Amino acid sequence: MSQKKAxxxxxxxxxxxxxxxxxxxxxxxxxxxxxxxxxxxxxGDDEWLNxxxxxxxxxxxxxxxxxxxxxxAPAFLLLQxxxxxxxxxxxxxxxxxxxxxxxxxxxxxxxVIWDSQLMASDGVEAEVLLFxxxxxxxxxxxxxxxxxxxxxxxxxxxxxxxxQAFRLAGGSAAEEVLIINVGARSTTLSFVGPSGVNIQSxxxxxxxxxxxxxxxxxxxxxxxxxxxxxxxxxxxxQLAESDxxxxxxxxxxxxxxxxxxxxxxxxxxxxxxxxxxRQPARILVTGRGSQVPGLSEQxxxxxxxxxxxxxxxxxxxxxxxxxxxxxxxxxxQITEVIGEAARLTLPQPIGVNLIPxxxxxxxxxxxxxxxxxxxxxxxxxxxxxVWLAFASSEGWNNSQAQTIRDRQLELSARRSTIEESRKKxxxxxxxxxxxxxxxxxxxxxxxxxxDLQSRVGTLKNTWIEEMHVKYETLPxxxxxxxxxxxxxxxxxxxxxxxxxxxxxxxxxxxxxxSQAEKAHIGRLLDVVRKSPYVTxxxxxxxxxxxxTMKAADNKTEIRMTPKATLTLVIQKDKAL
Numbered sequence: 001m002s003q004k005k006a007x008x009x010x011x012x013x014x015x016x017x018x019x020x021x022x023x024x025x026x027x028x029x030x031x032x033x034x035x036x037x038x039x040x041x042x043x044g045d046d047e048w049l050n051x052x053x054x055x056x057x058x059x060x061x062x063x064x065x066x067x068x069x070x071x072x073a074p075a076f077l078l079l080q081x082x083x084x085x086x087x088x089x090x091x092x093x094x095x096x097x098x099x100x101x102x103x104x105x106x107x108x109x110x111x112v113i114w115d116s117q118l119m120a121s122d123g124v125e126a127e128v129l130l131f132x133x134x135x136x137x138x139x140x141x142x143x144x145x146x147x148x149x150x151x152x153x154x155x156x157x158x159x160x161x162x163x164q165a166f167r168l169a170g171g172s173a174a175e176e177v178l179i180i181n182v183g184a185r186s187t188t189l190s191f192v193g194p195s196g197v198n199i200q201s202x203x204x205x206x207x208x209x210x211x212x213x214x215x216x217x218x219x220x221x222x223x224x225x226x227x228x229x230x231x232x233x234x235x236x237x238q239l240a241e242s243d244x245x246x247x248x249x250x251x252x253x254x255x256x257x258x259x260x261x262x263x264x265x266x267x268x269x270x271x272x273x274x275x276x277x278r279q280p281a282r283i284l285v286t287g288r289g290s291q292v293p294g295l296s297e298q299x300x301x302x303x304x305x306x307x308x309x310x311x312x313x314x315x316x317x318x319x320x321x322x323x324x325x326x327x328x329x330x331x332x333q334i335t336e337v338i339g340e341a342a343r344l345t346l347p348q349p350i351g352v353n354l355i356p357x358x359x360x361x362x363x364x365x366x367x368x369x370x371x372x373x374x375x376x377x378x379x380x381x382x383x384x385x386v387w388l389a390f391a392s393s394e395g396w397n398n399s400q401a402q403t404i405r406d407r408q409l410e411l412s413a414r415r416s417t418i419e420e421s422r423k424k425x426x427x428x429x430x431x432x433x434x435x436x437x438x439x440x441x442x443x444x445x446x447x448x449x450x451d452l453q454s455r456v457g458t459l460k461n462t463w464i465e466e467m468h469v470k471y472e473t474l475p476x477x478x479x480x481x482x483x484x485x486x487x488x489x490x491x492x493x494x495x496x497x498x499x500x501x502x503x504x505x506x507x508x509x510x511x512x513x514s515q516a517e518k519a520h521i522g523r524l525l526d527v528v529r530k531s532p533y534v535t536x537x538x539x540x541x542x543x544x545x546x547x548t549m550k551a552a553d554n555k556t557e558i559r560m561t562p563k564a565t566l567t568l569v570i571q572k573d574k575a576l
Contacts, residue, residue, distance in 0.1 A: 005344075007067055008072065012074055013048070015038055016036055028168070028345060030317070031321065032321060033330070034059045040211065049141065070156055072337070078158075079131070085100065087124055101132075112135055114132040114133075115352035119198065122195070138354055164340070166192055175282075176279055176280045177192050181285075181286050181336075182260070185207075187202045202263055207289035228249070253292055282305055282307070283305050284309070287335070290309075290332065474490075491570075517562060
């Protein structure tokens with residue numbers, strides 16, 4: 001049985017992380033965890049997304065990551081709408097949700113990718129949470145993640161995952177709990193209890209709101225104010241009490257805490273007044289924004305509920321390659337990641353998928369490619385067995401044919417002559433077809449042959465007897481550092497055999513080694529080298545032969561005309 005594994009890419013507002021989980025003995029094991037910070041203060045979606053993908057590409061290249069991944073989209077990119085629909089059969093309910101989505105989403109449905117999750121039901125009505133992501137953003141996320149070498153299989157909504165991490169951490173379904181995840185650009189409230197899950201997101205309240213206040217009051221750039229805020233509240237940066245920045249930091253933190261507490265209190269009152277009258281028994285806080293000193297105390301005082309830190313990392317097992325100190329520093333950043341990984345072990349996990357359907361189909365097809373290739377290879381190999389059978393029968397047929405030939409000795413001479421003639425005819429036919437195919441399929445061939453014939457035709461008593469083409473692959477040049485090796489160079493060569501007839505050479509001279517022959521070959525080289533198709537005629541590949549043959553009496557020698565064999569190197573841009 002294959003081991004369950006999941007690789008999760010979390011695109012958070014202030015950082016990007018890649019985590020790989022596996023399951024051992026029913027428990028989640030964190031095999032790998034890499035995180036990289038994003039420059040603070042990127043409020044534009046495109047600007048933030050470009051920075052996030054650049055950070056992801058850096059992680060992929062540094063740690064040689066690959067494979068299928070789930071991408072977590074942050075709350076500030078999502079449109080989130082709660083719906084109440086009748087509790088009917090699933091197919092009918094899906095139609096109702098699709099109809100309600102047209103009214104709930106303030107964009108044409110063809111401009112968004114949307115999905116829904118059933119959150120609670122009382123048997124009469126069902127509470128459905130609708131998530132939508134603009135098609136432009138969803139496509140850009142999928143394509144940009146793909147460009148890093150990873151294969152995104154789904155895009156998950158971050159607000160759904162806190163409650164799932166709570167279930168993994170052993171949270172009781174009979175207890176009403178409010179989970180508050182304070183991020184950089186948004187805060188998510190998850191009401192978890194016996195009546196189901198209710199999720200609300202405040203996309204305009206997060207740690208960046210405090211940073212912006214510090215920046216406005218100190219006149220410092222946003223990035224500098226973020227560094228001062230993080231350093232001061234984490235204790236890394238020590239400031240004197242008389243430093244005016246201390247008063248600004250404390251005043252803005254109090255303003256941020258009061259505003260966040262008021263917003264949470266307003267939402268809590270609305271939930272209490274709802275049909276189910278939900279009343280949380282305690283509050284769990286997580287997210288890096290929850291580390292602001294005094295936040296837990298203010299929430300406890302304002303909401304009159306006990307406040308605890310939510311740390312689901314305590315229920316996962318760090319793998320051998322995980323640095324415990326790094327995991328401790330990141331425990332406020334991986335709540336959503338653990339919630340997504342929890343679907344490896346939890347029964348009936350919740351979630352949506354906001355990846356564009358065409359990209360999802362392509363990714364699924366790419367995942368099946370290896371199996372399709374194996375199937376194709378098996379199909380291609382199937383005829384091999386048939387070929388073996390034919391090969392075996394061919395040997396038997398040859399032996400039987402030889403037996404027949406042995407028994408028909410009186411016909412052997414004629415049969416040999418016929419077979420020889422047939423062989424020559426087949427060779428001539430093959431050559432003819434080859435030349436015909438070359439002429440039809442190579443646009444340069446007719447022009448080259450015409451040019452060559454016209455040039456050879458200028459020489460008296462000279463004709464082309466034989467021609468064939470060969471292709472030589474030259475060694476590729478050495479690769480330059482950091483660059484791929486250049487492709488090898490293929491050189492086209494045409495080997496031409498030309499015969500001459502010299503009427504001025506006496507008949508009784510058996511060999512042609514006259515000055516006239518050398519002059520004639522020189523003229524032949526001159527006209528051939530001037531061809532626009534020929535780049536060179538190597539001297540060391542010129543072969544001149546004087547041939548004779550025996551007459552019928554096997555004594556008299558009959559002189560044949562001399563033959564010169566030339567190798568023509570064809571121009572690259574006029575390759576045949």
